[in-house]
Amino acid sequence: MSLRFASLGSGSKGNCLVVEAGGTRLLLDCGLAPRETERRLARIGLAPADLAGILVTHEHDDHAGQAYPFAAQHRLPVWMTCGTRAALAESRRLADEVETRTIEGRACFAAGDIEVQPYTVPHDAREPVQFVLSDGAFRLGVLTDIGATTAHVEATLSSCDALVLECNHDLDLLWAGDYPKWLKERIAGPFGHLDNGTSRRLLASLDRSRLRHVVAAHLSQRNNRPELARAALAAAMGCEPAWIGLATQEEGFGWRELR
Numbered sequence: 001m002s003l004r005f006a007s008l009g010s011g012s013k014g015n016c017l018v019v020e021a022g023g024t025r026l027l028l029d030c031g032l033a034p035r036e037t038e039r040r041l042a043r044i045g046l047a048p049a050d051l052a053g054i055l056v057t058h059e060h061d062d063h064a065g066q067a068y069p070f071a072a073q074h075r076l077p078v079w080m081t082c083g084t085r086a087a088l089a090e091s092r093r094l095a096d097e098v099e100t101r102t103i104e105g106r107a108c109f110a111a112g113d114i115e116v117q118p119y120t121v122p123h124d125a126r127e128p129v130q131f132v133l134s135d136g137a138f139r140l141g142v143l144t145d146i147g148a149t150t151a152h153v154e155a156t157l158s159s160c161d162a163l164v165l166e167c168n169h170d171l172d173l174l175w176a177g178d179y180p181k182w183l184k185e186r187i188a189g190p191f192g193h194l195d196n197g198t199s200r201r202l203l204a205s206l207d208r209s210r211l212r213h214v215v216a217a218h219l220s221q222r223n224n225r226p227e228l229a230r231a232a233l234a235a236a237m238g239c240e241p242a243w244i245g246l247a248t249q250e251e252g253f254g255w256r257e258l259r
Contacts, residue, residue, distance in 0.1 A: 001137035002259040005162065007252030008032060008040035010144075010217045015063050016252070017142060017164065018044065021135035022113025027054045027076075028131060028142060030067040037070055044255060048074040052112050053101075056080040058125035058145060059087035068095040079103050079111070081118075083127020105129050119156040121146040124191040132156060138258035139210075140164070144218040147191040149202045158206045161258050162213035164247065165203060167229035168193035174223040187223075196224065196232035203236035211237070213256050215245035 001021075008016040014031035018041070025046065030037060038048060053076050056064045064084070071078050077099040080088075085102065088094050103109060105120040105127065115136060118129040123145045130153075133140045141160035143153065157163060174184055174195070186192050194202070203214070214237060216229040226248075230241040237244070247253050 001135050002257060003133070003135040003138045003140060003161075004255050004257040005133075005140055005164075006044045006255045007164070007215075007217070007247040008037060008044075009249055009252045010247035011219060011221060011249035012062050013249055014066070015144070015218065016040070018046065019114060019133045019140060021133075024052045024112030024114045025050050026052055026111055026114055026116075026133070027070075028133075029057055029063040030054050030070050031062040031065050033066055034070045034073055037066065040252070048076075051076055053077040053079065055111075055116065055131060056084055057130055058123060058128035059084050059091070059093075060125060060145070063145070064088060065093065068093055068098055071095070071098045077101055079109075079116070081105060081127040081129055084125070087126040103129070117156070119152065121153060122148055122150065122191050124186065132160065138162070140258070143202075144168075144193075146194055147189055149194075149198065149205070154202065154205050159210050160206075161210045162215075162256065163203070163206075163211060164215045164217045165199055165233065166194045166218040167196050167199045167216040167224065167232060168218050169195050169220045169223040170225070170228050171195045171197065173225075173228075174220075177223055179223075187220075193218070193220075196229050199229075200232040200236045203233055208237065212258060213245060214243075215247050215253060215256075217247040219246075219248075221249060
């Protein structure tokens with residue numbers, strides 16, 4: 001058994017993660033333009049024809065804005081919650097020719113060789129979820145776009161073998177920056193994004209005994225720095241900051257494998 005994963009890009013300009021188990025490969029979110037998504041897939045040795053579909057966490061443009069254009073071009077199904085589908089329909093970002101498969105926020109399902117476990121999170125979207133993906137032996141937890149941790153989130157992410165975890169901002173940098181007050185409050189609020197300190201405390205609360213990979217993701221390019229995010233997660237893991245992976249906006253990160 002083996003599971004591997006790579007990021008095509010992570011941040012406010014577009015998010016896309018690739019997960020592979022057995023003969024199945026899924027995109028988790030699609031916020032990059034179709035041609036850019038194709039280019040970045042090629043960078044990790046894949047083509048759109050290698051994919052089985054797209055999982056969507058929520059309707060925000062940096063996660064779902066290009067899901068339907070890409071799915072329509074390559075005849076891929078898209079999985080999302082009813083609330084996410086309704087929000088995309090209101091903004092006219094659905095495509096009739098794309099097969100949309102509705103999921104529930106706490107109901108597992110199989111997508112080929114990948115077991116998909118959605119879980120609900122607090123975020124300022126219609127019905128947002130995040131995902132744990134498994135090949136039956138190894139579990140990859142993904143958590144971005146969440147304003148505050150919950151007992152459900154912590155229970156779901158405990159005992160994962162790999163974790164991609166949001167470290168969106170440093171609170172001091174955010175409050176000292178030039179964003180308008182309303183935007184700072186939205187980002188730092190209970191339905192916004194995780195700061196480095198909250199991500200550290202969340203990671204420290206988990207059962208980390210199986211963790212082989214921890215990757216800091218969805219970093220703000222204006223309100224965070226990689227060394228701050230890595231130091232925060234390293235403090236929770238009791239490891240050197242260099243061991244913590246980093247998902248960047250332009251490069252994402254290359255294949256990481258659980259075997």
